[in-house]
Amino acid sequence: MDLTRFQQQLKGTSSKTRPLPPVEQWNPDFCGDINLTIALDGRWFYEGSPIGRASLVQLFASVLKREGDKYFLVTPVEKVGITVEDTPFLVTQWHREQGESASDNTYVFTTQTGDIVRLERSDQLKLRVPPKAIQDPEATPIPYLCVRRNLWARLHQNTYYQLLEQADEKPHDAGTQFSIQSNGITFILGEVSN
CATH class of the missing domain: 3.10.540.10 (duf1285 like domain)
Structure with missing residues (x-):
């Protein structure tokens, strides 16, 4: 070819x-x-x-x-x-569009190829364990975003940390859960053990 x-x-x-x-x-x-x-x-x-x-x-x-x-x-x-090697796309940028109320805010992500994804459905963000080459010692699941069809993007490390700064922290089981609200839906970004 x-x-x-x-x-x-x-x-x-x-x-x-x-x-x-x-x-x-x-x-x-x-x-x-x-x-x-x-x-x-x-x-x-x-x-x-x-x-x-x-x-x-x-x-x-x-x-x-x-x-x-x-x-x-x-x-x-x-x-x-x-x-x-992992996913075809990598989320490198994000911003939040302000709605009329806080529950109307929508997160918008941009990949390294210029694809723009609005986080509007509960099935668009999933936690997965990344490949061994980039995972932390505990193999903590991180967010992956559906770009289109069944093609996914991993959040770049900087993007992920920026989102964690925006996240709500709540006690969960034996640790803390981090989440954001987009289009009125709660999305889990991750959890840490106490």
Whole structure:
């Protein structure tokens, strides 16, 4: 699989002004794996070299598809497997939109590829234990955010700590639970033992 040919097939399928391509409707034949990796830190590598063009990363991210535990880049005519070390997205920024009342506030997250996610549904944020390479000694679960379909993002460490500063602390079982309110829904960010 030639990455340049794959890029040519995608011309005109996605931009900031058009909706994402309907990859869930594309079911081309599998063409094999390519040496493309999304690293733990959210950077994309091809043949061991970082992909430096943000627009190219955004284009490839727009045609990312997950089936089971495997990830693919798809066009209407080709499907290639890639390696994802944890999640394809990393939340690097956030802000809170003020509503008419505190319960109307909504947290809005931005990934390293420019995807914007409004935290509005209870199934969008889940606690998971991160990969061994980045977990703390106790393997504490951390928040993961659903970006679209079944593609998730891990919160960057700085983003996570910033959110913890905003969180409500409440006693829970044998420790303290940290949560935020977004769109009137309580989301658990984590727990620590006493």
